[in-house]
Amino acid sequence: MTELVVNNVQKWLGGLQILKGASFTAERGSIVALLGASGSGKTTLLRCVAGLEQPEIGRIVIGDRTVLDGERKIALPPEQRNIGLVFQSYALWPHRTVRENVGYGLKLRGVASAEIGSRVQAILERLGLGHLADRYPSQLSGGQQQRVAICRALVYEPRVLLLDEPLSNLDAKLREEARYWIRKLILDLEICAILVTHDQSEALAAADNILLLQDGRIVQQGTPQEIYSNPNSFYSADFLGANNIIKGRVQTLDGAKATIGGEGWSLPGVVRDAAGVSGNSDATAVIRVEQISVSDKAMEGGIEMDLDDSIYLGDRWEYRLHRGGLIAKANGALQIAPGKVWAWIPSDAVWVFPAQK
Numbered sequence: 001m002t003e004l005v006v007n008n009v010q011k012w013l014g015g016l017q018i019l020k021g022a023s024f025t026a027e028r029g030s031i032v033a034l035l036g037a038s039g040s041g042k043t044t045l046l047r048c049v050a051g052l053e054q055p056e057i058g059r060i061v062i063g064d065r066t067v068l069d070g071e072r073k074i075a076l077p078p079e080q081r082n083i084g085l086v087f088q089s090y091a092l093w094p095h096r097t098v099r100e101n102v103g104y105g106l107k108l109r110g111v112a113s114a115e116i117g118s119r120v121q122a123i124l125e126r127l128g129l130g131h132l133a134d135r136y137p138s139q140l141s142g143g144q145q146q147r148v149a150i151c152r153a154l155v156y157e158p159r160v161l162l163l164d165e166p167l168s169n170l171d172a173k174l175r176e177e178a179r180y181w182i183r184k185l186i187l188d189l190e191i192c193a194i195l196v197t198h199d200q201s202e203a204l205a206a207a208d209n210i211l212l213l214q215d216g217r218i219v220q221q222g223t224p225q226e227i228y229s230n231p232n233s234f235y236s237a238d239f240l241g242a243n244n245i246i247k248g249r250v251q252t253l254d255g256a257k258a259t260i261g262g263e264g265w266s267l268p269g270v271v272r273d274a275a276g277v278s279g280n281s282d283a284t285a286v287i288r289v290e291q292i293s294v295s296d297k298a299m300e301g302g303i304e305m306d307l308d309d310s311i312y313l314g315d316r317w318e319y320r321l322h323r324g325g326l327i328a329k330a331n332g333a334l335q336i337a338p339g340k341v342w343a344w345i346p347s348d349a350v351w352v353f354p355a356q357k
């Protein structure tokens, strides 16, 4: 069931158009990640859904209620939107206990104190914080503070939970755990969550759908698998994964099949964005690092390359390779001595795009 509809949202700030017509939908029991480079408009889009910014143009529907309609001049305030908000900074009140932090919004809305008590206790128990209810934020770890911020947003029983970089203040291990339990919580509660992040691994691991933003536009949307393995532009291909970015010239072009090459090298590949790619044009190829396999034994169909170094990374080795002007990185389980090697690069993993600066 669709819980959130965002249609052609456009927003100007300081005389500049920051959002240039964003449209998407989000379903109950799912997480949508807004992913993109710094300044691409992720936070502004989230703030528009929250009601903290009023877009000049567009329509936003939460549940069955239109909360924004630029044409009809409808713009409901945040407290009438049935949303929960979690900020990067958590924004807890330092002089209020955990229980008071979580219950304060209900009190402002005139909910009876007995009901506040039971709702606050229930959500604290659910997130494993029941025993910390009387502590102050300064007496909690970063991870616990983050859970309190999420409790405070969930205690309203919102239809849509809006999370702005909620994990970025946690250390790497806690972050990995948090994205797992937050995802589970949202699916269990059968609500819908919008997660702003600039961290691709967070979006890939936590979201059902990813919206990739560039310069105020959603340039691609899809499941994590679609976005990762089927990018429609150089920006999408480059934003995700660990990549080899290779500059060359189109040597042959036959429909979507292209050969790209340079001094002493040539690779068959597929054109992913045809605009600007033609016979003999400059081009840029993207090859995910994990797509290249390397062996010190001759491989049929492999290309001969020089291995300059094997670098130990703990869970794998990183190979530094070159052939003429072609420079690439690859991974493998074994150390390989510098010298002649063979690299296997499937042609459908060589993604050819128009030349990038």
Ligand SMILES: Nc1ncnc2c1ncn2[C@@H]1O[C@H](COP(=O)(O)OP(=O)(O)OP(=O)(O)O)[C@@H](O)[C@H]1O
Binding pocket: 013, 014, 016, 018, 036, 037, 038, 039, 040, 041, 042, 043, 044, 045, 198
């Ligand atoms: N109040 C404002 N007045 C003018 N420009 C603004 C204002 N707020 C944001 N911007 C600009 O809007 C653009 C988008 O900002 P936004 O914070 O939405 O990006 P973001 O993708 O969330 O970036 P980040 O990952 O760095 O938080 C940026 O260029 C920013 O400078």
